[in-house]
Amino acid sequence: MDSRRGTEGLSDEASQRIGQELKAYYDGLVNEPLPDRFVQLLQQMEQKEKSGGKQGGNGQ
Amino acid sequence: MTEFVARDEIIAAIPSLRAFAISLCGRTDQADDLVQDTLVKAWGNIASYTPGTNLRAWLFTILRNSFYSQLRKRKREVEDVDGVHSNALSVEASQSEHIRMREFRSALALLPEDQREALVLVGAAGYSYEETAEICGCAVGTIKSRVNRARKKLATLLDEEPAEPGEAIRLPKVEALAAGL
Numbered sequence A: 001m002d003s004r005r006g007t008e009g010l011s012d013e014a015s016q017r018i019g020q021e022l023k024a025y026y027d028g029l030v031n032e033p034l035p036d037r038f039v040q041l042l043q044q045m046e047q048k049e050k051s052g053g054k055q056g057g058n059g060q
Numbered sequence B: 001m002t003e004f005v006a007r008d009e010i011i012a013a014i015p016s017l018r019a020f021a022i023s024l025c026g027r028t029d030q031a032d033d034l035v036q037d038t039l040v041k042a043w044g045n046i047a048s049y050t051p052g053t054n055l056r057a058w059l060f061t062i063l064r065n066s067f068y069s070q071l072r073k074r075k076r077e078v079e080d081v082d083g084v085h086s087n088a089l090s091v092e093a094s095q096s097e098h099i100r101m102r103e104f105r106s107a108l109a110l111l112p113e114d115q116r117e118a119l120v121l122v123g124a125a126g127y128s129y130e131e132t133a134e135i136c137g138c139a140v141g142t143i144k145s146r147v148n149r150a151r152k153k154l155a156t157l158l159d160e161e162p163a164e165p166g167e168a169i170r171l172p173k174v175e176a177l178a179a180g181l
Helices: A012-030 A034-057 B002-025 B027-045 B057-084 B100-108 B113-123 B129-136 B140-159 B173-180
Strands: none
Touching: A012 B002, A012 B100, A012 B113, A012 B140, A034 B027, A034 B100, A034 B129, B002 B027, B002 B057, B002 B113, B027 B057, B057 B113, B057 B129, B100 B140, B113 B140, B129 B140
């Protein structure tokens, strides 16, 4: 059973487990449903561009 | 029309931007504000994005810069009030969450921001050390040492590396945090 500490003071096992947990945590967040506010925001930004965007410095 | 391609990519990047934001600030509402802020800035400054470069990394850079400027502002405000600030994040508790995952989240929140950021970018968001250094505006060696320190601290907090057998240092701070104290 080799749970010796490596040069960084962390066994491979421990650092692997932490790596997996971090991935699971992050992937869980990525897969959360997106709040509606972002869809609305993007629609608003697109709309604004279509209607009034031309005056905003399209000159060059 | 590279602009339109870039905008599609911005939209596609929202879930990972949001995951990064939540990892950074620990709170969904604050994270969503950060993401919104980032989207507005990116959309308005799309011309300053260099086509062909990593758009996701560009967005992450905008987001982390906003995060740090808000953090500095908030710390100043808190210091103004009582002359001291707490580094600890408040972590939302979600009921259905596995206990171990909650412990993990709480332990992650106890890391200094710069270490947490480096660890998440390298260990979860899929960036190389070099890309992470670019996003964070520092040297590759700095990122490597932050990631190492972050891993070690997490291991200690999560009791992965007990100092001596039988010496149970069982997350007193983390449990207190998870309990909302």
